Amino acid sequence: MITPIKALRKNRFKTALIFISMSVSIAAIFLISAISGGVVSMYSSMLKTDGDIIVTQKGIADTFFSDINRSVTVTISKIEGVKEVSGLILGAAPVDPLPIVGIYGVSENRFKSYSLIQGAYPAAGEVMLGSKIYETLKHPETISLSKKEFRVSGAFKSRIGFEDGGVVMGMDDAGEVFHKSASIFLLSLNDLSKSDAIIAEINRINPEMEAKTTDGFIDSYNQFKIIKTSSDVIGAMAFLMGILGIVSMMSMVVNDRKGEFGIMRSIGLSSTTIILKLLSETLIIAVIAYTVALGASLGILELIEHADKFQGYINGEITVTLMINVFMVSVSMALVGTLLPAIYASRIDPMSLIQRGGA
Template sequence: MITPIKALRKNRFKTALIFISMSVSISAIFLISAISGGVVSMYSAMLKTDGDIIVTQKGIADTFFSDINRSMCDEIAKMEGVREAGALILGAAPVEPLPIVGIYGVSENRFKSYTLIQGSTPKNGEVIVGSKLYETLKHPKTIILSKQKFTVRGVFKSRIGFEDGGVVMSLEDAGALFHKSASIFLVSLDDLTKSDTVIEKINLLTPDIEAKTTDSFIDSYNQFKIIKTSSDVIGAMAFLMGILGIVSMMSMVVNDRKTEFGIMRSIGLSSWVIIKKLLAETLIIALVAFCVALGVSLGVLELIEHADKFQGYINGEITVSLALNVFIVSVVMAMLGTLLPAIYAARIDPMTLIQRGGS
């Protein structure tokens, strides 16, 4: 342990460059995974609130495009095994000065899902706004949506960033605003094991709708797949860039330390000893870089979460499992990036030492 640290201290400049390269890559992986995971988990949490089953228009790719007849919600609510069914309209519209804000039209029975910290439940022509939006808009009395003025009746607090930075209104007002009856129904059940029976009954109501358990909907939701795939691709690029950075820097390090490795070979240390030595050095850098990247990422996510510009919509979360995965990725990155230069170092011919001074 001491010897690799001494070697790293001796080659401070290149150690610093490898460290920076790894820290940037690991931070990028952390941030993209945390932000995309945050988006997915926020939207999932929103759908899962009082929603064991979700009903959408059949075949739509995005809940924002879904349009179903809200009257069916009452029929579903009366079905055996259903505790409650509520309708939602999901939309987005500009609210001066913000270019886009999430707008949620909800049926009467869903207002209780929003924890009011100020004011009361809205009636038609009124809205309640998330606390984040309320702060961003500097405590507005009214807001204008599509040229219509709405009175701000209350302020609610939600841990879900999309809601906390959004506007909630009655289903009727939202329907008029977005010209649709309802986007989705969220159905809660008395007994989760009966979900298949209820889903079957809902699907028989009309061929235009599709009911799924919320979990299965989330698993198959295209938008989440797109976000996840994009995040994986960007994460993989950051991983590759990290490896390339390590390979190029370690190649320079090995070149600078040819004599050292030549001596090791001449005194009979095996190739594996040299490879292990270099791997140990980069692993130490990787461990420090991981800790720094974790700290930096938490700091950046905290800044983003509280930045008015993002209205709380970007709410990344670093879970223990994400941290563990990124830790493994960091170690693999260090190992892969070091392996080729280390193998080269282990093959340095001790003859080069003799040729420098011999005849």
């Protein structure tokens, strides 16, 4: 353990470059994965609140485009096993001076899921604001939506960033703003084991609607797949950039240290020992870079979460699983990036290494 640390200290400049290259790559992987994971997690949490089953317009790519008739809720609520049906209209609109804000039209029975911190739940012609937007707009008495004034009835706190930075209003008012009856219905059930039968019944009532379990919907939702795929692609690019950075730096390190490796070979240390020595050096850098990148990512996510500019919409989530995955990625990055230059160095005759490198 001491020898690799001494070697790293001896080659401080290049060690620092490898460290920076790895830290930036790892932090990039952390941030993109955390932010995309956070988006999926926030939206999933919103849908899962009192929602064992979700009903949307059939075949829509995005819940924002879904339009279903609210009158059906009466029929659905009578199906055996259904505890409660709530409706939601999902939309987005500018709220001066903010260019875009999430607007949620919700049925009255859903208001209880919002914890009021000020005022009351909205009546007709009123809205309540998430705490984030309430602070950003400096406790407004009214807001303008689609050229119509709405009185602010109160403010609520939500752990879901989308809601905390958004506007909640009654279904009728939201229907007028977005010209639709409802985007989705969320059903809570008395007995989850009956969900398949209930889904079949809803799909029979209106073939233009599609009912799924909320978990099933989240797993198959295209928008989530797009976000996940984009995040994976960007993460993979960051991984490749990290590997390229390490390969190029390690090639320089190996070139600088040919003499040293030649000496080691001349005293009988095996090629494998030299490869392991180089790998242990980059693994030490990788572990430190991982720790620094994790700390930096947590700090950056905290800053983003509280930045007024983002209204709490960007709410990254670094889970234990993500930490473990990124750690494995960091170790792989170090191993793959070092292996090629290390194998190259180990295959040269000791005397050639000494002659080319000195000591």
